[in-house]
Each structure stands twice: as C-alpha cells, then as structure tokens.
Amino acid sequence: MTIVDFAIRRPVTVTMLVLAALIFGYVSFDRLAVNLLPDITYPSLTVRTEYEGAAPEEIENLISRRIEEAVGVITGLVEVSSISRAGISDVVLEFDWDTDMNLAIMDVRERVDRVFLPQDTERPLLLRYNPELDPIMRLGLSGEDLIMLRNLADWEIRRQLETIPGVASVRMKGGLVEEIQVEIDEAQLTRLGLTFQQINQRLAAENINQAGGQLRDGDEELIVRAVNEFRTVEEIGEIIISQRGEAPVRLRDLATVKRHFKERKTVTRINGQESVEIALFKEADANTVKVARAIKERLGDVSVGMSVADRADEEAPPDDEGDVNANAVAGTETTVGDERRSVVSTLPEGVSLYIVSDQSRFIESAIDEVISTARWGGLLAILVLFLFLRNLKSTLIVGVAIPVSVLITFILMFFSDTTLNIMSLGGLALGIGMLVDNAIVVLESIFRCREEGDSIVEAARRGASEVGMAVTASTLTTIAVFFPIVFIEGIAGQIFTDQALTVTFALLASLAVALTFIPMMASREGGTGGAGGAGLWMQAAYRDFHRTSPEDRGFALSWFAGRAKRDTGSWFKGTFPGLTWFGETSRDFRTRANGRRSLPGWIVLFPLYFAGRFFLLVWQWLKGCVVHRREGAAPEGGKRWLRATVFVPKWIAVFLLRLVLPFFELIRFAVGSTFKILFTVIPNLLALVLTPVWLLIRGVFWILGKVLHPVLHLFSRGLTVLQDIYVSVLSRVLAHRFATLIVIAAIVGTSAVLIPRLGTELIPELEQGEFAVDLILPTGTPLATTDTTATRIENLVRDDPDVEQVYVVVGALESSGALIDEERENVARVAVMLQAEAMREKGSDEVMDRLRFRLEEIPDARVEFARPALFSFKTPLELEIRGYNLKDLREVSGEVVGALDGVEGLRDARSLMEEGHPEVVVVFDRDRMAALGVDIGQAADAIRNKVRGSVATQFSAGDRKIDILVRAREEDRKEIAQLKALAVNTPNRGNASNPSTPNRNASGEDPESSNSLPAQPGSERSSVLLGAVAQVHMDEGPSEIRRIDQQRVALVTANLTGIDLGSVARDVQSRLAGLPLPDDFRIDLGGQYREMNTASNSMLLAIAMAVFLVYLVMASQFESLIHPFIVMFSFLLALSGVLLALYLLDITVSVVVLIGIIMLAGIVVNNAIVLVDYINRLRRRGEDRIEAVIKAGRVRLRPILMTTATTVLGLLPLALGVGEGAEIRTPLAITVIAGLISSTVLTLILIPVIYTILDRKEDAVA
Known part of the structure; x- marks a missing residue:
C-alpha cells in the first residue's frame, strides 16, 4: 500500500498526524532561540599578553615575535598577525573555517605556555572573536x-x-x-631614609583579617580570628611606619591620605x-x-x-x-x-x-518584517491560485497546506538546533511561494482524473499516484542544490547554512503534505465545508432521532414541556412533524444550498438549517437525560429471556453497587453526565457554532464571486487567448528552429556582456539606523583635551534633526566581538542612533555625508565614520604595506593615503601607523649601579611606584573593597628632573659594605619580609638617586607595530560610500601600480576584499556542483542522458534574466546573489521537467514528435504559469526591500524572481525547439 493509498483509506489517522504536527510545530516555534544572526563561529583567536611599562619595540621583540614563532606551525593556521602596543601584545591567529576551534585552543595554549617571556609578563589570555x-x-x-x-x-x-x-x-x-590615595612627600620620604616598598609593606601588615584556628574552652569550641582591618580613612594615616628615636613616624607625617577616585x-x-x-x-x-x-x-x-x-x-x-x-x-x-x-x-x-x-x-523588527513578508507572500500565492482554479475548495486545501508545512518546518528546525534569525526566516519566506507548487501539481492531476470520469476517491488515488514520483523528483532537484553549500568557504558558508536548512525542511514538509494531506482532503465528499466532521455528528444525531420510538420521542418532548405523561396528546402530534422536517432540512441543506446560486435561496434555507441543527442538539440532551431514565422502558412485547438477560442483571448490578459504593447515585449521575457532555453535547455545540461561521464564509465568497466574476471571466478568457497565441508561436518557432536558436543565443550572449559592468561586494551592509564617529587626536593628547574635542563633535551631531540619541566614549575604541576595548587617551567614539523615520527614508549614508562636511571645521583632529559590521571584523578595504624599516613604512603609508585621494566612493582613508608616542627613556648604568650596590629590579620598581603607584592593600567599606594606592604626590612627578631625584636603593641596615647580604635580626628573621618596624633612620646610609645611575631623556617611539605572517606591515584602511568593493579595488590597484616602493616592499589588498575573493571562488564551485547534482537527479528520473541535458538549458536562460535585472536595478553581485543563483539551479528546471515529462508521456501514447510537443505545451502552459506565478508573488514582498534586514533579502528575492520569469518565458520556446533537435527517436506509431 502506497503512502497515497494510506492517506485516503485512513483519513482519521492523517488528520491526527496533521493535528499533532500543528501542536508540536507551535511548541517548537515557541521554544526556538531567537537571534539576529545564525551561530557564526569565526575561526580566529587572539593571544593577548600584558607587559606593563614596555615600549612597542620591546613588546615586539620580547613577546610578539616569540609567540608568532611558537604558534606558526599549528595545523590549519591560515594567517598570523600581531599588534605590539605599549604594554600590550595582541597576536591574532586565523584558521581554516573547518578547523575544530576547541582543539585549536588547546594546541595554542600548550604552545604559548612553553614560550619564554619576561618575568613580569602576565599570563597570556586567549580571546575568541564572536559577533555575539x-x-x-x-x-x-x-x-x-x-x-x-x-x-x-x-x-x-x-x-x-x-x-x-x-x-x-x-x-x-x-x-x-572610588580609591584611597596615599600621596607620599618624596622629600620627607628620602629624609627619613624610607622607600615606597616599605610603605606598601607596612600598609599590608597593618590591614589584616586572618583566621587563627580553633580553641577549645571546656566543652565549647571557639574560632580564633585576628581582625585588624582599617575602619576609617583617618586610621590609615595613624599607622606607624618607623621609629625615630622614641618618637614614632606615622604615615600622616610623610603622606596625605584621602578618599578620592582613580585616575580616569x-x-x-x-x-x-x-x-x-x-x-x-x-x-x-x-x-x-x-x-x-x-x-x-x-x-x-x-x-x-x-x-x-x-x-x-x-x-x-x-x-x-x-x-x-x-x-x-x-x-x-x-x-x-x-x-x-x-x-x-x-x-x-x-x-x-x-x-x-x-x-x-x-532583531524583533527584522524578524517581524520577515514574518510579515512571508505572510503576504502566502496570501498572494493563494490569490493567484484562486484566479487560476476558480475553485474555493481547492484554494482552501492549498491554503491549509501552507501553515501545516510551515509548522512541520519549525519541528525540524527545533531538532536540528536551527535558530530563528533573519537568515533562517528569510529562507522560510523564500520557500512560501514554492510550498504550493507540489500541492498545485497534485491537485491538477486529481482534477484531470475527475474530468476523465473517475470517482472522487479514485481520482484522488490515481491523480496523486501518477505525479508522486515527478513531484518527489522535482523537490529533490530543488533540495539537491543546497548540499554544495557545505563546500562554501568563508563567512558565506556560515551565514547561509541556516537558510539552506530551512528551505530544505520546508520543501520536505510540503512534499509530505502534498502526498498525504492533499489527496485525503480531495477525496472527501463535501471537501472543506465549514462544519467538517461536525456534519457527521449531526447526521448521526438525525439517524438516532428517527430510530427512537414515537412513544419515547413524545415522552421526551412532553417532559421537556413540563408534561411527563405517557400519552402526549395533541401537543406532541402538532409539534413533532415540524421538528422532524427541520431535522430533515439539516441533513439535506448542503445539497440544496449547493444547488442554488442565488442569494434568496441562502436566506430561506439558513434559518431552517440552523433550527434543525438546534433541534437535534436539544434532542441529544433530552434522550440522554429523560428517555433512558423511564421506568419500564423495555419495548412493548419484549421477550422474557430478554428481560432476564438484560434488565435483571442490570438491576442486580445496580443494587450491589449501591450497597458497596457510597454516593453511588451521585457518581452514576456525574459519570453519565460527563460522557454525555464530552461525546454528545460538546460536539453538537461545536457544530452549532461552526455552522454560522461556515455559512458566513460561504456567503462572503459568494459575494466575492459575484463581484469578481467579471475579473475571473476576463482572466479565464485571457488565459485561453494566451494558450492560443502560445500554440501559434510555438508552431512557428518549430518551423524555424535554428533561427530561433540563433535569436535566443544572441539574447543570452548580450546579457553575458553585462558581467564586467556589474559591481561586486562580500555581503550587503545592513541598515541598522546607527553609526559611529571616531575621533583620533595626535598621540600623547591627554584625556581632558580629547574629551573637550569629543564634546564639540557631540554637540554638532546632536544638532542634526535626524539624530535621536548620542552616546560618547572618550578614551577607548570598542572592537566588535572583542572582550577588551582598546584604551588610549587620544581617541573617542561618538555612537549615533537615528530617528526611525530618518532610517527608513534617508539612511545612514546621507546623514554621515552631511555630518562629515560639518565636522571638517574641527582642527587637528582626524574624524572617521564607521557603520556596525555584522558579518566581518575587517574593514572593506585594507592595504597591507609590507617592509621592515618603520620609518620607510610610515613614509610609504603616507604616500599611499595621498594616492587614494580622489578615488570615487572612497572615504576616511588613513594609515594605522600613527605618529610615535612621546616617552621618557631611562637607560641604567650597570657598572655604576653595581658599585653603589643598587639592584636594577629595585630601581625599576622604584620608578613604577613613584610614577604609576601600586596598590598596597584594600579598604573594606561594608561589602565593598576599595584599593589603597601608594605613589608620589602629583607635584613630585611632573617633570623629568623630579624623576632623576628619585631614590632607587633600599637602605642597608647595619651592613652597608655588602648590600646583597640580608640583615638579620636577633631572631634570625629578615626584617624586610617580617612585620617588624624598619630600623631607625639614623642607622641607614644615604640614598642613591636615579640621576646618578641612569640617563633619563625624552624620545619618540612607534605607537604600535603591526606584523602579518611575521613581517612588519603598515595598514591603510578606508570606508566605502555609494560604490561596490570590486570597483574600488580595481581603481585602487590602478592608482598604486605606478607608485615607487623601496626595495623589499610590496602592497597587498586585504580586508573584506580578500574574503570576497575566497567566498566567490568557493561559490562558483558550489554552483557547478549544484548543476551537476540536478543533472544526476533528472537523469535518474528520465532514465536518459539527453533529456536532462535539454532541461539544463533553462538554467542558462535564467542566468540571462538575472544579469539583466542586476544591471537595470543596480544591484551588486555578492554572496547573497550567488546563493540565489544556486537556488535557481534547482527551481527553474521544474517547469522544463513538467514539460518534457508530458511530451514523453504523449510520445509513449503514440503521438507524433511535433504534435506531442505542441500538445504538451498547450496542456502544461497552465500549471507552469501557476507554479511560476505563485513562486514569484510569494517572493514579491521580499523583493520590495522594506523593513530591517531588507538589504540581505532583497537581492536574493530579485535574483530568483528575475531568473524564474526569464527562464519560464524562454523555456516555453527553447525547450521544445531543443527537444525536437536532439530527440531523434522514431515515432511511437512506427
């Protein structure tokens, strides 16, 4: 038994399966995760290492180079780049997209941990890039x-x-x-012979909260705690740092203690x-x-x-x-x-x-927009289906099939861990128009069998079975094109996997519905009437009414009227015939209503039908509650054996149950009433409620039919005329086949000329209604100055009428997808959110151009604009200038920026190799330090403690911890001369001749490591100043050093406005071709341009594989190598339409368009399959080749136009480009629509011509 036979023979089973799919589909939809994008996992790792106080060149030599060399041989590694800044090293590792990143992280961690790094370096951190x-x-x-x-x-x-x-x-x-600052008077500190390190030690020693163990006092166990934490800020200043004779030296004597805030x-x-x-x-x-x-x-x-x-x-x-x-x-x-x-x-x-x-x-706006477009697409598809079929029942069947298929799709998405995002829902919206194709083919076949004289059931069985294999093959050709997506490299493969899965799930669901639900519904007598199964309950109630004896009917009706008598008299005799007629009317109403086309007939029959339904509902209640409760209800003349076997045992059982069960009558009444409510009252109430709804729907469609009758008639006449015109044109082109081929080849060739004129880009930018204005001031600019300039920019931006909100961050540039921001005092970012109306009508580009002109008046500031990037962490255009000498790199990058001036569509071009950061360089004299007994490490710590300070301990304020920072007063660390006056040695207590020998106290302990007070100042030798053991001078070093593949590079970046990436890249390459470069220097194009080339190459491979898979499926279906080859010409015709549409609508070729072309490979062949399949069927019946082609074209024109129209109109809302995320949906929809329309028009001409040329089989008659 085939699946079609099962569906027709087991309608209740199919209905229950559909009901289960609806319920589980809704539950799955409610539990699906909702995100903006699919789960994108960028194969990128960043190894961040902090080494405070180190210059960029030191960071490069001591950290970045070593890490690059250690990780450079890891399997799957594509590129290694690094950024060495003051105190920070970032080594970025990019892997193949199919790399297992969990294993890669372990491998990187293992190799990095083996790298020899400076002693004070923090342990390297591994950061993952993730847009989320x-x-x-x-x-x-x-x-x-x-x-x-x-x-x-x-x-x-x-x-x-x-x-x-x-x-x-x-x-x-x-x-x-908040911070507690201990500002040391350095002159007083030096006079007392103390150091910053000693101050830190005393603060930590005086601020303790330490467990002392447990103490048993008799039977009681006590916990011992040493609590000596600071309770007030004043208490901090009272701690004793040292002894000066008998007088203690307190912290407040040499420092100011205040509760303040950290340096901003x-x-x-x-x-x-x-x-x-x-x-x-x-x-x-x-x-x-x-x-x-x-x-x-x-x-x-x-x-x-x-x-x-x-x-x-x-x-x-x-x-x-x-x-x-x-x-x-x-x-x-x-x-x-x-x-x-x-x-x-x-x-x-x-x-x-x-x-x-x-x-x-x-996210909600984008997803709501996709759902809205899918809903409108489905309604338009149903409308065009009604225009073609002009049959309410068939239209409603297909209309019900769409939501059923969608909910089944949600179930499959839930079990495949596919989230609801703009890509997966976009795929569902794309599939809406294609969901009805299978249903259309099945219904059309069923109607054809009905016209040939089959019964409803037989027509449903034969019609669905005949096209079952064709529908399955057609669905498989559409699904097969999505398998090559797994071979797409780069971000494109990550983005469109969810879309491919969603379309696949939707088409599989539509196939299952077309082969089960559609034939089951089409085989029902009465089809989709509003009462549905309720009509069967009404008929059962009517039969039950007539099977009941007249006496019982009379008793029930009389009891209902308050006359519980056995002889009902004249009241029953006058009432019952009228009610019986109402019941008969309810059974025959559908036949009478369907036989009447006038509105008065509906008006007359509706009250009769409603009254009959109401009477039968009342009868069910009367019969259940009254008739079977009558004493002696046995039929008149009943046999004694019947009384003995039925009524006596029942009486005995009832008697015994009354003795055993308490409240038996109450239980009996409750159970009986519950069963009657569940199986009699509720179903009939539903039928009573649904009947007016059904009648209302029929009435609305009757009115619409009257109103739309001229339109439908005109459409039908136009379709007939179109069929005649098509047959006439087809006959002529078949008579001039080679001339037709030349004309169509010229059309395809002309469209191919447009390819070089089309722009290219990676992925269209999404309009999110926001952008950023980045401010970069000269390196070394203090935070206060940057804040002043940022405030000026902020005010200018806020004055723009299209701006809704402005958010400013001074001192940091956020990096999308990174865990740690880039903090620099000379930078700021002004994030701008636009008004909703401005976002819809103008867009970010127009507002940015306006603000770019207004911000040019700000002097000594570099202002750049940036839009949020969702699909890539690289700028659109990056020029990598490779060389070693930093000075030459800076000069060449400046020349490149100058060469980019005037390139159309290029904005905000700048070199990332900024001016050097001013720095104070301290060069120690090792011999001098050794002679004076000064340790280099101690000297470096002294410099850090004086300038930056160090956190000695923390102050407890309730449940909060506040750092206690110790450093020199601000007036003691303003100038280089003050830095030279810093004491860099630790005073030697009692052993000045050998500073390396630790001074032990009487107990043998080292006072430096104990909590005892320092010795009296008088026993210490004189301090050694920094200026005596080191050279201190001003210098300028690079602000950062970038490396790619273990080579130094200077990056030049730029943004695009109103132009595609491919055109700009070609223009830039021509501009740089004549630029003179030093020896061993070269310039490479990177950024999104490199990603675009990688994705495009893999996409072309995927298109070729998709065409090959479609050919395999069709060859298996036709059992021929020639016929699939004929069908594949429709794909070439689709490409010509796509190229023309892209050129006329000024749409760039991106991975979105290429995905649409991959989809076309599986969609456009369906029409050709339908046509060629029917030609072969006619040939097998004995038709002549030319006659079979012409007849097949006329017969299949209608279903071909239907499937094309439903798919095109289903995609039309997506193509209109309205709402959030439209930049992704619109090119894809336009690609499919243009390709499908051109392919349909030319397929109806070209496929018959090529068929008659390539298929040279003898006529079937011969």
Missing part, C-alpha cells in the same frame, strides 16, 4: 555624584542583573571608581550628560529576545521614580505617568510584596536609569 560578544543591551545610569553612580552600578545593579537567566556578564564603564581612563556621556554605562552580555546559547525581555522585567517600569533619557521634562511632577519616552526602560511595574524588587525601585532619588541600545529591538 557585543552587548545585547546597554544601560545608562546618570546622576550628580559620579562616585556614587559607579559604586551603585558595581555593587548593586551588577548583582541584580547577573542573576538573570541567560546573562553571562555585566561590564561597567565610565563614572568615577574613560569618560562616557549619553545625550550630553555624563553617565555610567552598563553593558550586558548574554550566554552563547541564550535567546537574545527572551534575555532582553527578562532584563527589562528586572529593571522595572519607568514610572517607578525614573526619568527618560533626554531628561527634557525634569520640572514635571514626579507622579505624572502620562508621557513616557520610548527610550526609557520598559518592563513590569513592581508591586508591594514582590520577592525580588525591580532595579529602578532601589535607585536613590535623583538617579536615572534608561536603555541606551537594545539589540533585541532590531
């Missing part, structure tokens, strides 16, 4: 006291937000971090107000949308004492909740008695919390 490392939400905390804000964020808000399921970490930025490294502002940024990161497998909603719920409602972001109406009454800004935190209002209070309810007065950015908003 960007925060899903940023919050702004504003108020007057920046110290209080930072404490509130670090110690209160962080703890509340980190407990939210799905939140991985919470990072703070901005504000003032970053400044954050939101809409002009300095704030603390709270960035929230989600876990890797968490649902972005759900996590964001949970965060908003935890934050609480804005009405709980919280102001909006722009703080425009601060004078408004605090209890005014009428106007809430859209940027304010949205959530649930906190009520009294909640176990966990919302964040906003814990905020002090005058503190505001609001959302700066929310990634889930863009």
Whole structure:
C-alpha cells in the first residue's frame, strides 16, 4: 500500500498526524532561540599578553615575535598577525573555517605556555572573536555624584542583573571608581631614609583579617580570628611606619591620605550628560529576545521614580505617568510584596536609569518584517491560485497546506538546533511561494482524473499516484542544490547554512503534505465545508432521532414541556412533524444550498438549517437525560429471556453497587453526565457554532464571486487567448528552429556582456539606523583635551534633526566581538542612533555625508565614520604595506593615503601607523649601579611606584573593597628632573659594605619580609638617586607595530560610500601600480576584499556542483542522458534574466546573489521537467514528435504559469526591500524572481525547439 493509498483509506489517522504536527510545530516555534544572526563561529583567536611599562619595540621583540614563532606551525593556521602596543601584545591567529576551534585552543595554549617571556609578563589570555560578544543591551545610569553612580552600578545593579537567566556578564564603564590615595612627600620620604616598598609593606601588615584556628574552652569550641582591618580613612594615616628615636613616624607625617577616585581612563556621556554605562552580555546559547525581555522585567517600569533619557521634562511632577519616552526602560511595574524588587525601585532619588541600545529591538523588527513578508507572500500565492482554479475548495486545501508545512518546518528546525534569525526566516519566506507548487501539481492531476470520469476517491488515488514520483523528483532537484553549500568557504558558508536548512525542511514538509494531506482532503465528499466532521455528528444525531420510538420521542418532548405523561396528546402530534422536517432540512441543506446560486435561496434555507441543527442538539440532551431514565422502558412485547438477560442483571448490578459504593447515585449521575457532555453535547455545540461561521464564509465568497466574476471571466478568457497565441508561436518557432536558436543565443550572449559592468561586494551592509564617529587626536593628547574635542563633535551631531540619541566614549575604541576595548587617551567614539523615520527614508549614508562636511571645521583632529559590521571584523578595504624599516613604512603609508585621494566612493582613508608616542627613556648604568650596590629590579620598581603607584592593600567599606594606592604626590612627578631625584636603593641596615647580604635580626628573621618596624633612620646610609645611575631623556617611539605572517606591515584602511568593493579595488590597484616602493616592499589588498575573493571562488564551485547534482537527479528520473541535458538549458536562460535585472536595478553581485543563483539551479528546471515529462508521456501514447510537443505545451502552459506565478508573488514582498534586514533579502528575492520569469518565458520556446533537435527517436506509431 502506497503512502497515497494510506492517506485516503485512513483519513482519521492523517488528520491526527496533521493535528499533532500543528501542536508540536507551535511548541517548537515557541521554544526556538531567537537571534539576529545564525551561530557564526569565526575561526580566529587572539593571544593577548600584558607587559606593563614596555615600549612597542620591546613588546615586539620580547613577546610578539616569540609567540608568532611558537604558534606558526599549528595545523590549519591560515594567517598570523600581531599588534605590539605599549604594554600590550595582541597576536591574532586565523584558521581554516573547518578547523575544530576547541582543539585549536588547546594546541595554542600548550604552545604559548612553553614560550619564554619576561618575568613580569602576565599570563597570556586567549580571546575568541564572536559577533555575539557585543552587548545585547546597554544601560545608562546618570546622576550628580559620579562616585556614587559607579559604586551603585558595581555593587548593586551588577548583582541584580547577573542573576538573570541567560546573562553571562555585566561590564561597567565610565563614572568615577572610588580609591584611597596615599600621596607620599618624596622629600620627607628620602629624609627619613624610607622607600615606597616599605610603605606598601607596612600598609599590608597593618590591614589584616586572618583566621587563627580553633580553641577549645571546656566543652565549647571557639574560632580564633585576628581582625585588624582599617575602619576609617583617618586610621590609615595613624599607622606607624618607623621609629625615630622614641618618637614614632606615622604615615600622616610623610603622606596625605584621602578618599578620592582613580585616575580616569574613560569618560562616557549619553545625550550630553555624563553617565555610567552598563553593558550586558548574554550566554552563547541564550535567546537574545527572551534575555532582553527578562532584563527589562528586572529593571522595572519607568514610572517607578525614573526619568527618560533626554531628561527634557525634569520640572514635571514626579507622579505624572502620562508621557513616557520610548527610550526609557520598559518592563513590569513592581508591586508591594514582590520577592525580588525591580532595579529602578532601589535607585536613590535623583538617579536615572534608561536603555541606551537594545539589540533585541532590531532583531524583533527584522524578524517581524520577515514574518510579515512571508505572510503576504502566502496570501498572494493563494490569490493567484484562486484566479487560476476558480475553485474555493481547492484554494482552501492549498491554503491549509501552507501553515501545516510551515509548522512541520519549525519541528525540524527545533531538532536540528536551527535558530530563528533573519537568515533562517528569510529562507522560510523564500520557500512560501514554492510550498504550493507540489500541492498545485497534485491537485491538477486529481482534477484531470475527475474530468476523465473517475470517482472522487479514485481520482484522488490515481491523480496523486501518477505525479508522486515527478513531484518527489522535482523537490529533490530543488533540495539537491543546497548540499554544495557545505563546500562554501568563508563567512558565506556560515551565514547561509541556516537558510539552506530551512528551505530544505520546508520543501520536505510540503512534499509530505502534498502526498498525504492533499489527496485525503480531495477525496472527501463535501471537501472543506465549514462544519467538517461536525456534519457527521449531526447526521448521526438525525439517524438516532428517527430510530427512537414515537412513544419515547413524545415522552421526551412532553417532559421537556413540563408534561411527563405517557400519552402526549395533541401537543406532541402538532409539534413533532415540524421538528422532524427541520431535522430533515439539516441533513439535506448542503445539497440544496449547493444547488442554488442565488442569494434568496441562502436566506430561506439558513434559518431552517440552523433550527434543525438546534433541534437535534436539544434532542441529544433530552434522550440522554429523560428517555433512558423511564421506568419500564423495555419495548412493548419484549421477550422474557430478554428481560432476564438484560434488565435483571442490570438491576442486580445496580443494587450491589449501591450497597458497596457510597454516593453511588451521585457518581452514576456525574459519570453519565460527563460522557454525555464530552461525546454528545460538546460536539453538537461545536457544530452549532461552526455552522454560522461556515455559512458566513460561504456567503462572503459568494459575494466575492459575484463581484469578481467579471475579473475571473476576463482572466479565464485571457488565459485561453494566451494558450492560443502560445500554440501559434510555438508552431512557428518549430518551423524555424535554428533561427530561433540563433535569436535566443544572441539574447543570452548580450546579457553575458553585462558581467564586467556589474559591481561586486562580500555581503550587503545592513541598515541598522546607527553609526559611529571616531575621533583620533595626535598621540600623547591627554584625556581632558580629547574629551573637550569629543564634546564639540557631540554637540554638532546632536544638532542634526535626524539624530535621536548620542552616546560618547572618550578614551577607548570598542572592537566588535572583542572582550577588551582598546584604551588610549587620544581617541573617542561618538555612537549615533537615528530617528526611525530618518532610517527608513534617508539612511545612514546621507546623514554621515552631511555630518562629515560639518565636522571638517574641527582642527587637528582626524574624524572617521564607521557603520556596525555584522558579518566581518575587517574593514572593506585594507592595504597591507609590507617592509621592515618603520620609518620607510610610515613614509610609504603616507604616500599611499595621498594616492587614494580622489578615488570615487572612497572615504576616511588613513594609515594605522600613527605618529610615535612621546616617552621618557631611562637607560641604567650597570657598572655604576653595581658599585653603589643598587639592584636594577629595585630601581625599576622604584620608578613604577613613584610614577604609576601600586596598590598596597584594600579598604573594606561594608561589602565593598576599595584599593589603597601608594605613589608620589602629583607635584613630585611632573617633570623629568623630579624623576632623576628619585631614590632607587633600599637602605642597608647595619651592613652597608655588602648590600646583597640580608640583615638579620636577633631572631634570625629578615626584617624586610617580617612585620617588624624598619630600623631607625639614623642607622641607614644615604640614598642613591636615579640621576646618578641612569640617563633619563625624552624620545619618540612607534605607537604600535603591526606584523602579518611575521613581517612588519603598515595598514591603510578606508570606508566605502555609494560604490561596490570590486570597483574600488580595481581603481585602487590602478592608482598604486605606478607608485615607487623601496626595495623589499610590496602592497597587498586585504580586508573584506580578500574574503570576497575566497567566498566567490568557493561559490562558483558550489554552483557547478549544484548543476551537476540536478543533472544526476533528472537523469535518474528520465532514465536518459539527453533529456536532462535539454532541461539544463533553462538554467542558462535564467542566468540571462538575472544579469539583466542586476544591471537595470543596480544591484551588486555578492554572496547573497550567488546563493540565489544556486537556488535557481534547482527551481527553474521544474517547469522544463513538467514539460518534457508530458511530451514523453504523449510520445509513449503514440503521438507524433511535433504534435506531442505542441500538445504538451498547450496542456502544461497552465500549471507552469501557476507554479511560476505563485513562486514569484510569494517572493514579491521580499523583493520590495522594506523593513530591517531588507538589504540581505532583497537581492536574493530579485535574483530568483528575475531568473524564474526569464527562464519560464524562454523555456516555453527553447525547450521544445531543443527537444525536437536532439530527440531523434522514431515515432511511437512506427
């Protein structure tokens, strides 16, 4: 028994399977993770190593080079690059996309741990690049006291937000971090013969909280603790550092102790107000949308004492909740008695919390837009299907098949761990138009069998079985093209895997529905009537009514009227015939209604039908509650044996149960009533409710039919005329086959000429309504100066009417997907969020061009614009200048930047090899230091303690820990002369002749390592100053050194505006061709351009493999090598339409377009398969070759146009390019639409011509 036979013979089973699919599909949809992008795993690692105080050249030689050499032989490694900055080394490793990154991490860690690094170097960190490392939400905390804000964020808000399921970490930025500063008077320190190291030791020794073990006092066990922590700041100043005779030397005698804040490294502002940024990161497998909603719920409602972001109406009454800004935190209002209070309810007065950015908003908008386009695509496909079929039943069957297939797709997505994102939902939207193709083919075959005289059931069986293999082969050709996607290298393969899986799942689901649900529904007599199975229940109730004896009917009806008599009299005799007629009307209504085409017939029959249904419903209740409760209900004349075997045992059983079970009558009544409600009342109530709905739908369609009848008639006439025209044209082209081939070849060749004129790019940029303005000032610019310039830029940006929100970070440039920001005092970033209307109508490019012109008036500042990149961590265009000499690299990079001026579409060209950072260089005299007994390590520590300071211990303030920093006063570390006056030796106590010999006290302990007080100052020798043992001078070193493949490079980057990447790359290469370069120097193009070339090459291979797989499937179907070759010409025709559409609509060739071409390889051949398959069938029946081709063209024109129209209209909403994420969907949809239309039009002409030329078989008759 085939699957079609099973579906027709077991309609209840199929219905239950469909119902299960609907339920599980909905549950799967609700549990699918929702993210913006698929799970992209970039094969990239960054080895970050910190070595404080080291210059870039030292970092390069001592760290970067060694790590590069150690990891350079790891399997799968593609490129090694490094950036050596002051104190930091970043070695970036890029692997093949098929590399197991978990194994790669272990291999890298093992090799890095074996590298010999300087002693003071921190252990290298391994950082993964992942776009999802960007925060899903940023919050702004504003108020007057920046110290209080930072404490509130670090110690209160962080703890509340980190407990939210799905939140991985919470990072703070901005504000003032509290710190206790011990500022040493260096002159006093030198006079007393003390060092910074001794101060640190005394602070640590005096601030202890240490366990002392356990002590047993009788039967009681006690815990011993040594508690001597600082309780106040004043107490810190009172500690004794040393003894001067009998007088103690306290810390306050030589230092100032104050509670202050750490030296600022970053400044954050939101809409002009300095704030603390709270960035929230989600876990890797968490649902972005759900996590964001949970965060908003935890934050609480804005009405709980919280102001909006722009703080425009601060004078408004605090209890005014009428106007809430859209940027304010949205959530649930906190009520009294909640176990966990919302964040906003814990905020002090005058503190505001609001959302700066929310990634889930863009995700929800993009996904809602995709769902909307899919919905409209499905409706348009159903509409065009109705125009062709003009049959409500068939249209509704296909309309039901679409959501069933979609929900089955969600089940498959859930079990394959495919998330809901713009790519997977885009694939589902692409498949909507194709979901109905299988259903159309099956229904068309069933109707053809009906026209040939088969019964409904036989037509459903034979029609579905005849096209079952063809439909399966057609689906497999479409699915087969997605297998080569696994061979696509680069980011393209990562992005489009989810889309390929979704389309595959959708087509498999549509195939299963077409071969089971469609024939089952088509085989039902009455089809898709609104009552459905309820009509069967009504018929059963009607039969039951007539099987009941007239006496029982009369008793039930009389009892219902309050006359419980055996002889009902004249009341029953007058009422029952009318009710019986209503019941008969309810059974025959469908036949009568379908036989009437006029609206009055519906008006007359509707009340009769409704009354009959209502009577039968009442009868079921009456019969259940009254008739079988009558005493002596046995039929008149019943036999004694029947009474003995039925009624007596029942009476005995009832009697015994009454004795055994308490409340038997109540239980009996409850069970009986429950069964009657479940199996009688509820089904009939459903039928009673669904009947008016069904009638309403039929009425609406009847009215629409009357209104649309002229349109449908005109469409039908036009289709007939089109068939006649097509047959006439086909007859003529078959008579001039070679001329036709020449014309079509000319069309295809003309389209091929357009290829060099098409632009190329990696992936279209998504319009997210935001961009960044990066400010770079000369190296060495202090943070305060950078902040002043950034404020000026911020004000200019905020004055733009299209800007909604401005977020400023001074002192750091964020790196997308990185865990650690690049902190430099001379940089700032101004993040700009646009108004929603401006984003839709103007876009970021127009606003950036306007601001770029206004910001040119800022002097001595380099201003660059950047858009958020979702699919790559490299800039569009990178020029790698390879050489060794840093001076030559700087000069050549400057010449390259100058050569790029004037290149059309190129903006913000700059060299990453910035000016050298001014530095103070200390060169020690080793001989002099050895003669004076000064250790180089001690001297270096003394310099660090004086200038940067060191954290001696921490002060406990409640549950918070505050660092205690010890360093020289600011007035003692302003000039180089003061640095030269630094004492760099540790005073020798009692053994000046040999400073290397430790001075032991009476107990044999080393006082340097004990907690005892230092010796009296008078016993110490004179201090050695830094100027006596070292040369201190100003110098300028490189700010950073970059290396690629163990060669020094200078990078020149640029952004693109209004032009494709391929065109700019060609123009840049021509500009640089004549640029003179020093020996051993060369320039390579990198960035996204290199990724584009890699992806394009693998995509071309995938297209070739997709065509080959389609040919294999068709060869297996036709059992021929010639016929698949004929069909493959339709793909060439599709390419010509694609090239023409891309050129006319100015769409660049990207991996999105190439994916569309891969899809076309499996779609466009379906029409040719249908045509060639029917030609072969006619040939087998004995038709002449030419006659078979013409007849097949006329017969198959209708289904070909139907499938093409449904697919095209299903994709039309995607092609319109509306909403978030349209930049990805639109090129793909236009590619498929253009290729499908051109292929359909030319296939109907070319395929018959090529068939008659290549197929030379004898006529079947001969």
